[in-house]
Amino acid sequence: MRVMASVAMVMNLDKCLGCSTCSVTCKQTWTNRDGTDYVWFNNVETRPGVGYPASWEDQGRWRGGWGLDGSGRLRLRSGGRVRRLSRIFANPEMPSLDDYYEPATYDFDMLLSAPAGEHMPVARPLSAVTGLPMAIERGPNWDDDLGGSSIYAASDPNLTALHDQGLGDQVRLEFEKTFMFHLPRICNHCLNPACVAACPSGAMYKREQDGIVLADQDRCRGWRMCVSACPYKKVFMNRLTGKAEKCTFCFPRVEQGLPTVCAETCVGRLRYLGLVLYDLDAVEQAAATEDPTLLVEAQRAVFLDPNDPAVIAQAEADGIARDWIAAAQASPVWALVMKHKVALPLHPEHRTLPMVWYIPPLSPVLTATTQMGGDNTDADDVFHAVASMRIPMAYLAQLFTAGDVDLVAGTLMRLAAVRTHMRALTTGVGRDAATPVGLSGADLEELYRLLAIAKPAQRYVIPRAHREDAARLASWVTGCALDSPGGVGMSPTGAPAS
């Protein structure tokens, strides 16, 4: 056992209102530049839908993530190293700008410079890529709120998979009539990152101390393999520099104990940040689990209980500081993923062991319960709906459990139990629903507090980078010459030169 610490995130999809504040603040922080104009490290997509870039989940086209070879060993879906290098002159599996969208601005100058006339002047859209007038045909969130649309939702790769089971149209129609939900996405900072494995120049790497996956701008040579290898399409090419860029998990903030920008600015307060301890030696075996539907449990088995004395002893032996172990014990991610088991990873079947997990949305089920004539505050009715409806359960299973409907159903039942239990507690109406889902009343109340009323200090449990490392870490990221004696502009005494 080799204990490692990783930062991780959980997003509660029931609380996502699709406002895209996270996307905007992330963009303002990280990609508000020429060349990354089309890049959204954080995006929010409507489900069902094609997402961003369009149909990113269609691995038949992009061959992202890992598969197993004939003898059950992990192998990138894009093949072996030689095959990848043979595609280096032109990577056929890489999306092009059209799969994202062509960024545009508007000819605002026209509004001021147009001569006085009978009609209002119009600011035509101009391509940010060519500078020429263009017709805007796609955007980063083009199918926003069009969850059931026959144009966009019908192209959802998850529905194609269900179509083979004869459920595709049914799901689409059900969603059209009833519900949709939003899916915020960032880089998953995977334990077994395909982008890192595919990078020919070794520029993509995973930080040992906190598991954040980064693209080294000095070592990237623009071979582009990371873009296609990432099954989530969360590595991007800067159009101008020709180098790969990706979500940084806001590491300069995280090192200071601050939440990521997307989490901090989330209006719905749906993001949770915390540490997870995991066993590095078990990662590879877990990722190579043969049955894809067992991958969620396999990944959970890689995570180590931070309250287990043996784990604590080994963590200390492996150089993890006490304050980090304490943070792992207080981690909301641990509570949601491991203790209460209400969170699931996105597309675990790609075997990357993602570290951003999602609490699946209960609201589609509640809506359906009502439509079936049930009481959506009654656990029995909701359980019945969960158990009897393959829709939308089958769709959620495509997203979060590699198709295992029972795993999604169990997760949703626990969420439903929280509602019923708290209702019974506060109104005296209804019946305690703790027993059927295997959680005690105290568990459900703790879960309720975490999901509903937790303050930032409980939602974001991020230990600072070690103090002895902090100056070093900060100096190469955000350093100022005036921070320390001897810097440029400092007098020999350490005071700023006048």
Place this chain on the structure above:
Amino acid sequence: MSWSVAAFGVWPYVALAVFVVGHVWRWRSDQMGWTTRSSQISEKRLLAWGSPLFHVGMLAVLLGHAAGLLVPASVTTALGISEHAYHLLAVTAGTISGTVLATGVVLLLLRRFVLKARLRLVTRRADVVMYVVSAVVIFCGMWATLQHNVLGAGYDYRETIAVWFRSIFAANPSVDLMVGVPFLYQVHVVAAFALIAVWPFSRLVHVWSVPVGYLTRPLIVYRAGRQTSELVRPSAVSGSGGSDYPVRRAR
């Protein structure tokens, strides 16, 4: 100084000096800019044909040049290859690889400067210079081969250009040998040294970053802080070797 001394006695040394000093400067000062500057994200259809044709053709042409320029005629004769056989082989292989290369470069030029407005604003001055100089080198070389060796009576560059080329590296350039060389070859040679001078300032530097190390390195790279780690992740799956997934340590 006559034009021939300038072009064939001085210019190669200037170009080589710029090449060496330029690379040292660029490597030390501009790791951020050291990249293929791939434009595949902006356009991929023409690139899918143009780029592989260009690169494969270029590798073949470079091999041919190495054989033609660096191996003296006396060596091939000693190996029992007649001048006629050598000529036939060189012209055939050269024409095929040259055609592949020229097709590729035409596609890439069309793509960048004619067909794709998307590439206009991502094309830098260094790219334009590099494209123009490479195009001159490639088309003069191709044209000279066609005019003199495919359609013409044949021109034995191994007696003149190749000897002169080797004499450059002996620090005693035989400029006289180049005076009588057909004009197209002269332009080809001068432009080729211009390309060598442009090299360190263009995206051509990516040639030195061919990722051969990728074939043997551990797939998952860990780094502690800025330093590459000493971390060892033992292969837990199927103890025997041969896996595409050895995760040991990264350098």
